[in-house]
Amino acid sequence: MPASKSNSTDPLERERAHLSSSRAALRAMREDAEALDIRDVAASWVTAEILHHQIELRIKALADMSHTPLFFGRLDYVHHPAGNRFYIGRRHVHDGGGDPMVIDWRAPVSQPFYRASRRDPQDVALRRRFGYTGGELTAYEDEHLTDPAEADATSALLQAEIERPRVGPMRDIVATIQPEQDEIVRAGIGGTVCVQGAPGTGKTAVGLHRVAYLLFAHRERLARTGTLVIGPNASFLQYIEQVLPALGEIGIKQATVDDLVAHVPVKGTDTATAARIKGDARMAQVLRKAVRSGIxxxxxxxxxxxxxxxxxxxxxxxxxxxxxxxxxxxxxxxxxxxxxxxxxxxxxxxxxxxxxxxxxxxxxxxxxxxxxxxxxxxxWPPVDPAKTVLRMLSDPEFLAACADGILTPEEQKEILWSKPARGLASARWSAADTVLVDEAADLVQRTHSLGHVVLDEAQDLSPMQYRAVGRRCSTGSATVLGDIAQGTTPWATASWEEALTHLGKPGAQVEELTRGFRVPRSVIAYASRLLPAIAPGLNEATSVRDSPGDFSVEQVTDLDAAVIAACQAALRNEGSVGLIAADARIPALTDALAQAGLSHLAPGDETTAEARLTLVPATLAKGLEYDYVVLDEPAAVVDGEPDERTGLRRLYVALTRAVSGLAVVHSAPLPEELAPEDPAAW
Structure with missing residues (x-):
C-alpha cells in the first residue's frame, strides 16, 4: 500500500492526507473510464451498445459520494506477502501506477477487519477504525491485537457508528459488520442460506451485503445469470435502494413477489380464508390437473x-x-x-x-x-395459463374435477368467484390469483432461473409464493431472510424447514441471529414479552445497546393530543421519527398532525424529502426503522388483524422499529402480555 505524502507528525493529519490522495485517485479512475474510446474496438453496433452500457455502469460505480467515507478502517499486518498496511473501504481504489490505495471490503485481505480478535489476531498487529463527521475524517481508534497488555474493550467508534442517528433511506453497515454477520455475508454461492433474525440484528443489511460480496467473488457468473432482491412492498424497496449503490454495485434489480407474478391486473380481493387456501401448496396439484385436463x-x-x-x-x-x-x-x-x-x-x-x-x-x-x-x-391442445385459472375459479364443475381428492367441497366453494367472469378482460383477479397464474405458466413453460435471489421478510409468504420465488432460482441459490415472530399473514410460515421445502431448497443452511445492534435493550426486552404467545420456539433476542430514559409507556385520556406531544418531544432529538399506528387510525392522525402544524412523510418518501417525521401504517412498518418511534394505541394495532395471534405479531413488529427511543401511548388497555402488574411501573 503506497503511503500518502504528508510531512505532518500528527497521525490524524496523515490519515486525512491519505484520504485526500485516495479521493484524487478515485477521480482519476473515473476520468479514465469517461475517456475510454470504443469507436475502433466494437465490431458491430450491438457490441458497441453493450460496451457503452458497461462503461456507463463503471462510471456510476466510481462516483465519489462526498458524505460517504471512502475508507473506514486500516489493517497493519505482522507479515503479509502483499504488504503490511491496507486501508479497508467500500470499493477498490488504485493510484496511477496500479498500486492499491483502498482495498475493497470484500477482498480476502480485508476479512480480518471483521473477524480478527485478541484471541485470534489472524496476523493483524493493529486494527484502526476511523470516525467521520459529514464526510470529514475526524477521529481514529486503534486496537493492538497482538499486545497482551492491552485489555479487551468495546470500540467507541464502532458503537457510535451503530447508534448514529439516521434520516432517510437505509445505510450500509459495511463499517460495522460483526463476525457472526460476516460469516453469513461470505458464505459460498453454491448453497442457499436462511437467516432467522430477531429485530435489530441486521438481517436485511446482511442479505444486501451478501449480494455485494457474491457479485465481487463471482461477478462473471452472476453477470451471466443475474441477481434479484425481493422485498415485501414498494416502500421497503425504496428504503433499501441506496445500500448497494453505496457499495459500488449499480443496476441490481429489485421487486416484490407481486411484481414477479404480474401476469394479470389485480382488481379484486380475497377473504382471508380464500387467500389462505389459494396460497396452500395443494393448489399446485390442482393446477397441474387443470393444465393437463385437455389432453x-x-x-x-x-x-x-x-x-x-x-x-x-x-x-x-x-x-x-x-x-x-x-x-x-x-x-x-x-x-x-x-x-x-x-x-x-x-x-x-x-x-x-x-x-x-x-x-x-x-x-x-x-x-x-x-x-x-x-x-x-x-x-395435446395449447393452453393459456390465465384462461385455465379463470375457468378453474369460475366453473364449479371444472374446479371439482381438478380438485377432487385434494380440496374439500367447502374449500372449493370458498375459492370460487362469486361472480364468474365472462372473459379475461372482466376478471377481477386477486393477488393470490396472480400466483396461481404464475404456477400455471410454469407448468406450461419453464420460468427463467437467476443465479442468486435475496428474499427478505420471507416469513410472510404463502407456500405458493415460495414456489413462485423458488422458480426464479431453481438452478441458482438464495439468501432467505426473516423472523418467524414477525409473520403477520394468515398463511405465515410455521418453520423455516417447511418454507425452504416449498422454495425448492430443502435442507438449506439455517443461521440464527439473536444479538441486536440497533434496537435498545429495554425496547427489545419489552417486545420480547410477546414471544411466548407468538413464537414460543424462538430464542429471545438480546441487544448490545442500552438507552435508559428513552423508553416509556403512557396511558392517557386524550389520545390524539398525547400522541402529538410525544412526536414533538421526539423531534427535539436528532434523527428520524416514526409515528406507527393501526391503519384505521391513520386518517385521524393525519388530521391531528396537520392541526398541530407537523409536516410528515409516508413510508418510502424518506429518500427524497427532508421532513423527519413519518406516519407509518402498522401494516407497512415491517423492515423499516426510525431513531425514535411513537407507537399509537397498541390495542388498535392488534384489533386491526383478523385474529389475536396475528395482531400480537403485528404489534411485535411495531414495537421493534425503534433505534434510540420508543414511546408507547395508549388509552385502551394494553394486551395482557404487555400490561404491567403495577400500573405505576412505567
Whole structure:
C-alpha cells in the first residue's frame, strides 16, 4: 500500500492526507473510464451498445459520494506477502501506477477487519477504525491485537457508528459488520442460506451485503445469470435502494413477489380464508390437473401424405406416445413441442422399413405436416395459463374435477368467484390469483432461473409464493431472510424447514441471529414479552445497546393530543421519527398532525424529502426503522388483524422499529402480555 505524502507528525493529519490522495485517485479512475474510446474496438453496433452500457455502469460505480467515507478502517499486518498496511473501504481504489490505495471490503485481505480478535489476531498487529463527521475524517481508534497488555474493550467508534442517528433511506453497515454477520455475508454461492433474525440484528443489511460480496467473488457468473432482491412492498424497496449503490454495485434489480407474478391486473380481493387456501401448496396439484385436463387419447390414426406415398401411424401407437409424454412429467409446452417430432419419427421408421433413407430434414418436414399438427392440436391442445385459472375459479364443475381428492367441497366453494367472469378482460383477479397464474405458466413453460435471489421478510409468504420465488432460482441459490415472530399473514410460515421445502431448497443452511445492534435493550426486552404467545420456539433476542430514559409507556385520556406531544418531544432529538399506528387510525392522525402544524412523510418518501417525521401504517412498518418511534394505541394495532395471534405479531413488529427511543401511548388497555402488574411501573 503506497503511503500518502504528508510531512505532518500528527497521525490524524496523515490519515486525512491519505484520504485526500485516495479521493484524487478515485477521480482519476473515473476520468479514465469517461475517456475510454470504443469507436475502433466494437465490431458491430450491438457490441458497441453493450460496451457503452458497461462503461456507463463503471462510471456510476466510481462516483465519489462526498458524505460517504471512502475508507473506514486500516489493517497493519505482522507479515503479509502483499504488504503490511491496507486501508479497508467500500470499493477498490488504485493510484496511477496500479498500486492499491483502498482495498475493497470484500477482498480476502480485508476479512480480518471483521473477524480478527485478541484471541485470534489472524496476523493483524493493529486494527484502526476511523470516525467521520459529514464526510470529514475526524477521529481514529486503534486496537493492538497482538499486545497482551492491552485489555479487551468495546470500540467507541464502532458503537457510535451503530447508534448514529439516521434520516432517510437505509445505510450500509459495511463499517460495522460483526463476525457472526460476516460469516453469513461470505458464505459460498453454491448453497442457499436462511437467516432467522430477531429485530435489530441486521438481517436485511446482511442479505444486501451478501449480494455485494457474491457479485465481487463471482461477478462473471452472476453477470451471466443475474441477481434479484425481493422485498415485501414498494416502500421497503425504496428504503433499501441506496445500500448497494453505496457499495459500488449499480443496476441490481429489485421487486416484490407481486411484481414477479404480474401476469394479470389485480382488481379484486380475497377473504382471508380464500387467500389462505389459494396460497396452500395443494393448489399446485390442482393446477397441474387443470393444465393437463385437455389432453385426450387419440381415436383416429395420423395419415401423412408425401408425394405418392401415404404413411399411417395407428391410434394405439399415438396413444403410446401420448402416455409416454405424460409419464415423463416434462412441462406441458415442452411435451407439446416434442410430440410432433415423436410422431414424425414413427413415420420415418416406416419409411426406412420400406427401403427409403430419410434424414433429419425429412423428419422436420413431417413434424410440420398439416395432418401431424392437427393430430397434436386434438390430443395435446395449447393452453393459456390465465384462461385455465379463470375457468378453474369460475366453473364449479371444472374446479371439482381438478380438485377432487385434494380440496374439500367447502374449500372449493370458498375459492370460487362469486361472480364468474365472462372473459379475461372482466376478471377481477386477486393477488393470490396472480400466483396461481404464475404456477400455471410454469407448468406450461419453464420460468427463467437467476443465479442468486435475496428474499427478505420471507416469513410472510404463502407456500405458493415460495414456489413462485423458488422458480426464479431453481438452478441458482438464495439468501432467505426473516423472523418467524414477525409473520403477520394468515398463511405465515410455521418453520423455516417447511418454507425452504416449498422454495425448492430443502435442507438449506439455517443461521440464527439473536444479538441486536440497533434496537435498545429495554425496547427489545419489552417486545420480547410477546414471544411466548407468538413464537414460543424462538430464542429471545438480546441487544448490545442500552438507552435508559428513552423508553416509556403512557396511558392517557386524550389520545390524539398525547400522541402529538410525544412526536414533538421526539423531534427535539436528532434523527428520524416514526409515528406507527393501526391503519384505521391513520386518517385521524393525519388530521391531528396537520392541526398541530407537523409536516410528515409516508413510508418510502424518506429518500427524497427532508421532513423527519413519518406516519407509518402498522401494516407497512415491517423492515423499516426510525431513531425514535411513537407507537399509537397498541390495542388498535392488534384489533386491526383478523385474529389475536396475528395482531400480537403485528404489534411485535411495531414495537421493534425503534433505534434510540420508543414511546408507547395508549388509552385502551394494553394486551395482557404487555400490561404491567403495577400500573405505576412505567
Amino acid at each position: 385426450r387419447m387419440p381415436v383416429e390414426p395420423v395419415v401423412v401424405v408425401r408425394g405418392s406415398r401415404r404413411w399411417r401411424v395407428p391410434a394405439y401407437e399415438l396413444e403410446e406416445l401420448v402416455r409416454e409424454m405424460m409419464e415423463r412429467d416434462i412441462r406441458y409446452g415442452a411435451a407439446r413441442d416434442a410430440l410432433p417430432q415423436r410422431i414424425a419419427h414413427a413415420v420415418l421408421v416406416r419409411m426406412e422399413q420400406s427401403g427409403e433413407a430419410p434424414d433429419d430434414r425429412v423428419q422436420d418436414a413431417v413434424a410440420r405436416n398439416a395432418a401431424v399438427k392437427a393430430a397434436v392440436k386434438e390430443v
